[in-house]
Amino acid sequence: PTKRIDLIAENIASNTIEKHCGAVLISEEIGVKIIGHDLEYIIILDPIDGTYNALKDIPIYSTSVAIGRINEELKKKLNNMQEKEVIKHIKNYTINDLEVGVVKNLSTGDLYYAKKGEGAYLLKSGEKEEKKIITSTINKLKDASIGLFVYGLSNNILDFIKDRKVRRIRLFGSIALEMCYVARGALDAFININENTRLCDIAGSCVI
Secondary structure, eight states, X not given: OHHHHHHHHHHHHHHHHHHHOEEEEEETTTEEEEESSSEEEEEEEEEEETHHHHHTTOSOOXXXXXXXXXXXXXXXXXXXXXXXXXXXXXXXOOGXXXXXXXXXXXXXXXXXXXXXXXXXXXXXXXXXXXXXXXXXXXXXXXXXXXXEEOSSOOHHXXXXXXXXXSSEEEOOSOHHHHHHHHHTTSSSEEEETTSOOOHHHHHHHHHO
């Protein structure tokens, strides 16, 4: 059921993008998809991050979007290429080329967003004014409250938790939101112990 929800959300996103622009969409379930013509953007989407939470009515699940602009020279070339060729050419882009990040907590309505180089903001549900957010100044792990991504337990992870390397650990189940909590200083850090988070999980919040 979680995959089905993601696919429905991806289809809604694809249809919405097509009404506004041409883009190369990279998403959780469909992989890479060319949408429309006159390709202008690379859009990285995680339609529902925390699908299990959503199904169980745990109010920590989000939609995450990151956008990068395709440069003019490449844009001209892409419009005359087949889908396979387009995919080959955009592989030179990295997460550092993304310019806009948006993460929305779908349960609370809180919206995090940023444009590269122009600061990051939080617009809380029901409020009219955005608030600029900044990260925590704590720089020692032993004093830190961290979000942790754990995919399967290993002795290393158990030792990390047992030895109290950090002051407190939280596992929320939505990486995009957890990284936004770091961006606004609610958590001091986010640690991905397994090193197997995916681009779609982190792209939007990485810009933020």
